[in-house]
Amino acid sequence: MSGAVPAGLDQAATTGGPGPGAPVLDDATLVARARDGDIRAFEQLVRRYQRRIYQLALRMTASRADAEDITQEVFVTAWRRLPELREDAAVVGWLYRTATNRCLNLLRSRKPVAEMDEATVAADRPADDPQRGAENTARREALVEALGQLPPAQRAVWLLREVHGRSYDEIAELVDTTPDAVRGRLARARVQLAERMTPWQ
Amino acid sequence: MAVNELGDHLRQGHPLPCGRLVEDVFDDLDRGRIDDHGRTCVHCATARRSLTTLMEATRALVDDPAEPPPNLLDRIMQAVRAEGRRGEALPLVPIDDTGAAVVPDLGPVDISRQAVAAVVRYAADTVDGVRARSCRVTVDDADVGALRIEMTLSLRYGAGPANELVETVRARIGSALHGQVGVRAGAVDLEIVDVWPEEGP
Known part of the structure; x- marks a missing residue:
């Protein structure tokens, strides 16, 4: 913007994004606006989905630092590639796909020796009910540890379905296989996780 | 089951010491059905307990309290702005x-x-x-x-x-x-x- 800005423009430009009390806009609207270069609309998308993407990346990589980097890369790539996104409402699926691919690539490039990140996992806030909170924390930690021992592709399938509630079709497309193969992988993942959490033999 | 003689790889399952596949035990539990063997077999009961534990842990992970760091949004938006497309x-x-x-x-x-x-x-x-x-x-x-x-x-x-x-x-x-x-x-x-x-x- 040049120095000679007509009165009122600045104010309107900064209120272009919804402030407090403004309506919550749907994904398609935000994507259409972001594609036109509306940074505020894009920021709303980031606010809406950064937590989910971060949590997926955290549980995939077991590293906070990697999860942060991946989340940032996913959204910056999304901004760059918005013009290519055909279906505006499909942005969530696109974010999940990019995040999953990044996680899998990162895990492939890691040394085979499984080194757990020191600053990883847990440090969970206790819930309102301390007893129940502690139980949940213990369960979650055991599960996270068991997850770390699954092959990355299986871990991805399990997380996307059981924690993020993505559909079989979407997951199949995402990991380049069939919905039936996804069901199979999911069943195997469940068995292995259950076994690791409570050995039955 | 007679099929077992052909090798487990055909069924792609995990047999319990009693001969039942863990997958089938889980399937029965999902559908809320149980037969006479299942009612009395200690191995099947252990497998069911494991799955119940896994399901509880999964719920705890769905309510994952791990939050992205507060400055992640700013980091992302700074990177997005640096991308240009003004x-x-x-x-x-x-x-x-x-x-x-x-x-x-x-x-x-x-x-x-x-x-x-x-x-x-x-x-x-x-x-x-x-x-x-x-x-x-x-x-x-x-x-x-x-x-x-x-x-x-x-x-x-x-x-x-x-x-x-x-x-x-x-x-x-x-x-x-x-x-x-x-x-x-x-x-x-x-x-x-x-x-x-x-x-x-």
Whole structure:
């Protein structure tokens, strides 16, 4: 913007994004606006989905630092590639796909020796009910540890379905296989996780 | 099952010491059914307990308290801004109160396409039942000194006759451009691309 800005423009430009009390806009609207270069609309998308993407990346990589980097890369790539996104409402699926691919690539490039990140996992806030909170924390930690021992592709399938509630079709497309193969992988993942959490033999 | 002799790889299952596949035990549990063997077999009971434990842990992971660090949003948005894709400048011909073109003392005024688009979107959003989606702002070749607006809209179902809403949007865009940017609206092309359902009570 040049120095000679007509009165009122600045104010309107900064209120272009919804402030407090403004309506919550749907994904398609935000994507259409972001594609036109509306940074505020894009920021709303980031606010809406950064937590989910971060949590997926955290549980995939077991590293906070990697999860942060991946989340940032996913959204910056999304901004760059918005013009290519055909279906505006499909942005969530696109974010999940990019995040999953990044996680899998990162895990492939890691040394085979499984080194757990020191600053990883847990440090969970206790819930309102301390007893129940502690139980949940213990369960979650055991599960996270068991997850770390699954092959990355299986871990991805399990997380996307059981924690993020993505559909079989979407997951199949995402990991380049069939919905039936996804069901199979999911069943195997469940068995292995259950076994690791409570050995039955 | 006789099939077991052919090897477990065919069934792709995990046999318990009693011969049952863990997968089948889980399947029965999912469907809430149990047979005589299942009722009395300690191995099957252990497998069921394991799955129950896994399901509880899964719920705890769905309520994952791991939050992205508070500064991640800023990091992402800084990186996004650094990407550029800023709107280019529009050469504008300012008008006075009577609508006549004025030659500014300091020469032509350039303002960002982005900033004008924000004003125009905001004007459309002020109409109840209307959300602006994409918005393209260009210099109107057929109408010297005016801006051409091409915008897509989403309407709330039941907000009123579409053509009336569209005309209200057109009028608001015209007065916003005049009042806040100091420039005349030329052709304003509005296209309805979506309808969103009426919000619940």
